[in-house]
Amino acid sequence: xxxxxxxxxxxxxxxxxxxxxxxxxxxxxxxxxxxxxxxxxxxxxxxxxxxxxxxxxxxxxxxxxxxxxxxxxxxxxxxxxxxxxxxxxxxxxxxxxxxxxxxxxxxxxxxxxxxxxxxxxxxxxxxxxxxxxxxxxxxxxxxxxxxxxxxxxxxxxxxxxxxxxxxxxxxxxxx
Amino acid sequence: xxxxxxxxxxxxxxxxxxxxxxxxxxxxxxxxxxxxxxxxxxxxxxxxxxxxxxxxxxxxxxxxxxxxxxxxxxxxxxxxxxxxxxxxxxxxxxxxxxxxxxxxxxxxxxxxxxxxxxxxxxxxxxxxxxxxxxxxxxxxxxxxxxxxxxxxxxxxxxxxxxxxxxxxxxxxxxxxxxxxxxxxxxxxxxxxxxxxxxxxxxxxxxxxxxxxxxxxxxxxxxxxxxxxxxxxxxxxxxxxxxxxxxxxxxxxxxxxxxxxxxxxxxxxxxxxxxxxxxxxxxxxxxxxxxxxxxxxxxxxxxxxxxxxxxxxxxxxxxxxxxxxxxxxxxxxxxxxxxxxxxxxxxxxxxxxxxxxxxxxxxxxxxxxxxxxxxxxxxxxxxxxxxxxxxxxxxxxxxxxxxxxxxxxxxxxxxxxxxxxxxxxxxxxxxxxxxxxxxxxxxxxxxxxxxxxxxxxxxxxxxxxxxxxxxxxxxxxxxxxxxxxxxxxxxxxxxxxxxxxxxxxxxxxxxxxxxxxxxxxxxxxxxxxxxxxxxxxx
Numbered sequence: 004x005x006x007x008x009x010x011x012x013x014x015x016x017x018x019x020x021x022x023x024x025x026x027x028x029x030x031x032x033x034x035x036x037x038x039x040x041x042x043x044x045x046x047x048x049x050x051x052x053x054x055x056x057x058x059x060x061x062x063x064x065x066x067x068x069x070x071x072x073x074x075x076x077x078x079x080x081x082x083x084x085x086x087x088x089x090x091x092x093x094x095x096x097x098x099x100x101x102x103x104x105x106x107x108x109x110x111x112x113x114x115x116x117x118x119x120x121x122x123x124x125x126x127x128x129x130x131x132x133x134x135x136x137x138x139x140x141x142x143x144x145x146x147x148x149x150x151x152x153x154x155x156x157x158x159x160x161x162x163x164x165x166x167x168x169x170x171x172x173x174x175x176x177x178x
Numbered sequence: 179x180x181x182x183x184x185x186x187x188x189x190x191x192x193x194x195x196x197x198x199x200x201x202x203x204x205x206x207x208x209x210x211x212x213x214x215x216x217x218x219x220x221x222x223x224x225x226x227x228x229x230x231x232x233x234x235x236x237x238x239x240x241x242x243x244x245x246x247x248x249x250x251x252x253x254x255x256x257x258x259x260x261x262x263x264x265x266x267x268x269x270x271x272x273x274x275x276x277x278x279x280x281x282x283x284x285x286x287x288x289x290x291x292x293x294x295x296x297x298x299x300x301x302x303x304x305x306x307x308x309x310x311x312x313x314x315x316x317x318x319x320x321x322x323x324x325x326x327x328x329x330x331x332x333x334x335x336x337x338x339x340x341x342x343x344x345x346x347x348x349x350x351x352x353x354x355x356x357x358x359x360x361x362x363x364x365x366x367x368x369x370x371x372x373x374x375x376x377x378x379x380x381x382x383x384x385x386x387x388x389x390x391x392x393x394x395x396x397x398x399x400x401x402x403x404x405x406x407x408x409x410x411x412x413x414x415x416x417x418x419x420x421x422x423x424x425x426x427x428x429x430x431x432x433x434x435x436x437x438x439x440x441x442x443x444x445x446x447x448x449x450x451x452x453x454x455x456x457x458x459x460x461x462x463x464x465x466x467x468x469x470x471x472x473x474x475x476x477x478x479x480x481x482x483x484x485x486x487x488x489x490x491x492x493x494x495x496x497x498x499x500x501x502x503x504x505x506x507x508x509x510x511x512x513x514x515x516x517x518x519x520x521x522x523x524x525x526x527x528x529x530x531x532x533x534x535x536x537x538x539x540x541x542x543x544x545x546x547x548x549x550x551x552x553x554x555x556x557x558x559x560x561x562x563x564x565x566x567x568x569x570x571x572x573x574x575x576x577x578x579x580x581x582x583x584x585x586x587x588x589x590x591x592x593x594x595x596x597x598x599x600x601x602x603x604x605x606x607x608x609x610x611x612x613x614x615x616x617x618x619x620x621x622x623x624x625x626x627x628x629x630x631x632x633x634x635x636x637x638x639x640x641x642x643x644x645x646x647x648x649x650x651x652x653x654x655x656x657x658x659x660x661x662x663x664x665x666x667x668x669x670x671x672x673x674x675x676x677x678x679x680x681x682x683x684x685x686x687x688x689x690x691x692x693x694x695x696x697x698x699x700x701x702x703x704x705x706x707x708x709x710x711x712x713x714x715x
Contacts, residue, residue: 012290015289015360019355022391023352026391027394027395027397027398030394030395030397030399031398033424034402034413117416117417123489124492175417176417176418
């Protein structure tokens with residue numbers, strides 16, 4: 004092969020290998036990018052913990068239906084229930100709910116609960132002021148515990164949202 | 179490698195023909211030999227993947243469970259897809275690229291012949307590793323070819339093997355793509371400017387860039403699956419703060435361009451064959467090039483139309499819906515150009531042309547159902563039903579696979595110097611063209627009526643059309659044995675009729691390879707050709 008072509012081939016290969024590397028790094032970079040994007044847009048419905056109590060004026064003109072659902076990850080031996088399934092609330096008012104969690108197994112368990120709000124785009128209006136979300140907790144064998152959550156719906160919630168669902172899922176994180 | 183060594187190797191090539199004996203096929207660096215290896219391997223995998231499809235169709239012949247367990251059924255849907263995509267369709271097009279690109283641009287060989295050999299054998303290694311998962315504890319992957327977590331993480335011992343085989347196949351594809359780009363950029367005959375290249379070369383150039391852009395992303399995604407399963411990371415695990423939907427985004431960022439990797443070379447071969455048998459230059463050459471580039475670009479920004487039902491915000495649904503519908507414009511340009519090429523042409527209907535015309539018609543049909551799926555509000559009804567199965571099989575089987583057959587019939591006389599049996603080949607065409615519609619058309623009805631995909635059993639209301647579809651599948655599958663017989667006979671001497679150098683009337687006006695002797699000598703274009711055909715303009 005003519006040496007000139009050989010030189011050009013080497014240059015092309017180097018450039019293309021660099022592109023391969025760049026695309027691999029792009030795939031890795033998608034992980035933090037996705038988290039940032041979700042935080043901005045609320046795509047995956049994760050709520051954020053508020054650092055201080057919020058003081059909204061309660062909008063008594065309208066009421067929304069606020070629902071609580073509970074679930075457990077596969078293989079998680081917990082019984083997990085909210086005391087009520089549904090509340091009628093006014094935007095701005097403090098919503099309190101007590102959950103009952105029982106370790107059904109005869110072993111000590113580490114577990115944590117992840118929250119989500121449906122519909123996803125409404126997540127930025129649901130503020131949790133008190134939640135056991137994301138924190139790893141220890142449940143002794145057979146232990147039953149009552150846990151409280153406090154939420155507030157921002158009164159600027161657009162009128163098209165008439166029903167919001169707050170979900171919590173417990174995962175067994177025992178190593 | 180120093181210039182002196184390079185010169186020396188160059189001289190060696192003049193002294194020897196192909197290596198004698200079996201070893202020739204292992205150590206060859208000749209683009210024609212490697213092209214043949216790829217094509218033969220693809221044909222073998224077409225039958226492996228096809229047999230899996232027939233197991234699926236046999237189970238679905240009647241409602242209820244007949245032959246296989248649900249787990250094995252799902253392994254079959256998964257492995258059928260992986261084998262057909264990575265083992266049959268992609269390697270077949272790489273085979274054509276190896277044979278044809280140097281011949282079409284007037285180059286002596288591919289730019290990196292030894293890497294060429296390595297990328298073929300890595301493909302074989304990757305597919306063998308994938309096939310080995312069938313015999314592992316817990317069975318082959320059964321989560322669908324998309325390998326969605328958390329389901330895929332429940333795969334047994336097969337998971338790391340499946341992931342490593344994806345890595346090998348990815349490396350093989352990337353090496354093939356680099357080779358093709360280097361060949362096209364640096365090895366063209368002096369007068370072969372980019373806008374004079376045959377369209378098959380153009381579509382492969384763009385496809386190669388797609389491969390380089392997406393394969394590393396897919397490799398990254400499956401590596402994260404691997405660490406999620408074995409190293410306690412939680413990229414896609416909600417318990418650890420990850421998100422399984424993120425996998426779907428990354429997968430389809432790869433997956434959508436990937437389906438175009440399988441269709442762009444199809445467009446290229448169709449654009450090569452239709453003008454020859456219409457005896458006219460290709461209509462709208464430059465618009466074909468730009469349309470291909472536009473389709474490739476759009477393929478990167480439409481991925482989430484595969485996941486309308488994950489709960490995206492309305493703005494996302496609308497964006498992905500409109501962006502997807504945009505693809506119909508450059509694709510429409512292509513369909514109209516092929517039709518305009520045939521318009522008032524002196525058409526004859528040899529087998530390659532029959533397959534190409536069937537491609538234009540049936541691919542358009544597959545494109546229309548694609549447009550239906552692009553509509554976010556109605557996609558909720560079709561999602562994960564047999565409607566999507568019908569859609570992508572129409573764009574893959576009577577499109578990509580038909581054009582692979584067309585290309586084989588079109589070039590095999592050139593490659594071997596023997597003419598295939600035209601009567602048998604036409605019989606093969608009509609059997610395939612009719613049975614493929616019996617096979618896939620009823621699946622539209624099943625999907626619209628709500629039959630889910632990847633389920634081994636179904637409600638009795640779906641029984642009739644499933645039976646029709648299965649009958650079509652068996653006719654289509656067994657018809658392909660005829661193709662093997664025809665190709666075998668052609669290689670062994672064909673009809674005995676000696677083919678001329680240009681094989682098809684006036685083919686030399688369309689592309690360089692037809693001015694070479696038939697069969698093509700082992701080494702061609704050691705000095706670049708002086709003149710190039712001008713029929714595109």
